[in-house]
Amino acid sequence: MDQKRRLQAQIKDNLQKIGSRLNGRPMTVAFIGSVGVGKSSLINTIATAMGTGCWQQHAYTGGHGGQADPVTTVIRRYPQCCRPEEHRNPLFPTLIDVQGLPEHLEGPWSDVLSLLFYGRIPEEENLHDVIGYLQTRDDIRRPKYIRGRDRLKVDRVVVVASATQLLPVDLLQSIVEIARPIQGRSRRGIPIFGVMTKSDLVDPDVDTEYLQKEQRFKDILGLQGTPRFLRCINYCSDIDPDNNMIFQSYPYLDVPVLRLMTQICDPAIEVVHQREPYPYQHLTREKTFWILMAVVVIFLAFALLLR
Structure with a gap:
């Protein structure tokens, strides 16, 4: 528990330094990945680790019996790490739960993700509706997503994949190209982090297939040799069948997540061309x-x- 408190204190100290750089607005962290990799569960785990209470289902989670139907259907923003009543600190990060993306970002999908990163898509918008608008918009009407909001700009991208699912290589490469562009009109470069969920279901010591997947994941996202990667175990019924997590938290789950959050909130990491207009x-x-x-x-x- 002492380690958990030390990490929480370090994060708070880091956020104070970042706040002055962002003119007092909270940092925004977007969780990106394909359908069913555990983005919403990760947000709930972070909320638990950052707080002092027990687990709560802030971001809606669940499954559809193995079907590829998304649980998260719109963009959801969770201010102050889902616990504004506890932190009462406007500098605590806003977590964005992004609905599952297709494994191939074809057509206007790249534009949609870029709009999201630049703070052009409002809360509770369905990305498929944005796609529909971009496909039908003509050159006469005023662009719908032309108004930018500084508080909605994404300052960190956390790419989430599952240790038990195929790696969506094309999607990962597209995310990197959009978040950290090296050519074209966009110049805003956002720091990228990586999380491999469901790591309790693999054994890295003997599972060579998983290790190859993890290696590929890190290579694509540029995470080799950095602490910006986490093998994660989320709060869920699989690791707590009796759901005692609704009464208590578990340091063995919290501490690894808090270590990653110290990196996400590291004031030495900056967005390139932070004020670059879309x-x-x-x-x-x-x-x-x-x-x-x-x-x-x-x-x-x-x-x-x-x-």
């Missing part, structure tokens, strides 16, 4: 130019008629 703005400038031109033409036409 490149959507070039469309606005073009549209504004043509609107002004139309107004001038209409004004001249009326002037000629009145002569």
